[in-house]
Amino acid sequence: MSGGPFDTMVDTAKSGFDAAAHKPLLEAWQGLSLADIRADLGARLIAAGIDEGADESRFLINHVLAPARLSDALADPALFSWQAADQLAALAWRRLSRVPLSQVLGSQPFWTLDLAVTPDVLTPRSDTETLVEAVLADADDAPARLVDLGTGSGAILLALLSERAGWSGLGVDLSAPALAIATANAVRCGLANRAGFSQGRWGEGLADGSVDVLVSNPPYIVSDVLAGLEPEVRDHEPALALDGGTDGLDAYREIITDLPRLLVPNGLFALEIGHDQGESVSTLAHEAGLVEIRVLPDLAGNDRVVMGRRGAGASAVDG
Numbered sequence: 457m458s459g460g461p462f463d464t465m466v467d468t469a470k471s472g473f474d475a476a477a478h479k480p481l482l483e484a485w486q487g488l489s490l491a492d493i494r495a496d497l498g499a500r501l502i503a504a505g506i507d508e509g510a511d512e513s514r515f516l517i518n519h520v521l522a523p524a525r526l527s528d529a530l531a532d533p534a535l536f537s538w539q540a541a542d543q544l545a546a547l548a549w550r551r552l553s554r555v556p557l558s559q560v561l562g563s564q565p566f567w568t569l570d571l572a573v574t575p576d577v578l579t580p581r582s583d584t585e586t587l588v589e590a591v592l593a594d595a596d597d598a599p600a601r602l603v604d605l606g607t608g609s610g611a612i613l614l615a616l617l618s619e620r621a622g623w624s625g626l627g628v629d630l631s632a633p634a635l636a637i638a639t640a641n642a643v644r645c646g647l648a649n650r651a652g653f654s655q656g657r658w659g660e661g662l663a664d665g666s667v668d669v670l671v672s673n674p675p676y677i678v679s680d681v682l683a684g685l686e687p688e689v690r691d692h693e694p695a696l697a698l699d700g701g702t703d704g705l706d707a708y709r710e711i712i713t714d715l716p717r718l719l720v721p722n723g724l725f726a727l728e729i730g731h732d733q734g735e736s737v738s739t740l741a742h743e744a745g746l747v748e749i750r751v752l753p754d755l756a757g758n759d760r761v762v763m764g765r766r767g768a769g770a771s772a773v774d775g
């Protein structure tokens with residue numbers, strides 16, 4: 457490609473103004489068409505260990521072209537301005553360093569929502585939609601007080617509030633920076649009028665019998681496994697969101713022990729679990745005197761959610 461906007465971009469990059477790390481990428485793309493840049497970026501991402509590199513190349517190009525799409529710019533190369541190429545190289549450089557795509561783009565789709573994501577929060581996973589679906593299947597729109605322990609980006613809380621107009625919700629997290637993102641996401645999703653947020657340790661600050669529906673996706677990765685995780689998770693997601701202790705069950709022990717106190721009679725709980733934790737988390741729930749305990753699979757067939765209820769009668773904590 458010569459005499460087009462891309463050449464202007466390279467001239468600008470060589471002017472001395474742009475000494476950023478992504479400059480070598482810009483130079484490698486000099487003279488290439490957008491189709492060739494797309495293929496080159498896809499190959500570089502795959503070589504960096506990102507299996508979905510071809511798709512991600514398209515996502516990144518669509519992001520810098522928005523609201524135009526890759527197909528528009530392939531038909532009309534002028535749409536791929538030097539600013540777009542410069543931005544693409546900067547984003548691609550970060551992604552090639554294995555920064556998660558969600559953090560590079562600044563957002564992640566979850567359920568029907570588009571949530572802001574930063575290094576301060578776990579990127580919402582599609583597996584977690586299993587928990588949202590399970591709760592919706594079990595609870596109608598009657599007014600309810602929803603609590604999400606370890607709310608992170610607010611993903612579960614906001615997805616449920618978006619589907620249940622009669623509910624109000626509280627997201628709790630130990631991390632103040634995470635709560636700032638969750639609060640911003642509530643505004644972004646138009647749900648701030650029904651969503652509150654509070655900093656604290658699991659249910660510690662909540663009153664007895666104050667919760668109708670309790671959800672949580674706590675950290676559940678065995679500490680020793682963390683170092684072997686993919687770089688996106690290990691190096692870029694908060695350890696507080698991942699580390700479940702020596703057997704991965706630390707958070708479940710604390711949360712489940714407190715459920716009979718927090719839930720109203722017949723109150724519903726749903727906890728996301730690791731694929732091999734169905735039995736151990738169910739056992740903890742039985743030991744706490746909870747009832748109707750079930751383990752549900754995700755779309756891949758792995759155990760993903762333990763849910764159940766507080767019994768209809770008084771719990772031990774009621775005396």
Ligand SMILES: C[S@@+](CC[C@H](N)C(=O)[O-])C[C@H]1O[C@@H](n2cnc3c(N)ncnc32)[C@H](O)[C@@H]1O
Nearest residue numbers: 580606607608629630631657658673674675697
């Ligand atoms: C696996 S992430 C889940 C985030 C979000 N709910 C989701 O599903 O995407 C676990 C969250 O629990 C929070 N957390 C960890 N320990 C906590 C504690 N003791 N009390 C409250 N929140 C805690 C972390 O900060 C993190 O946001």
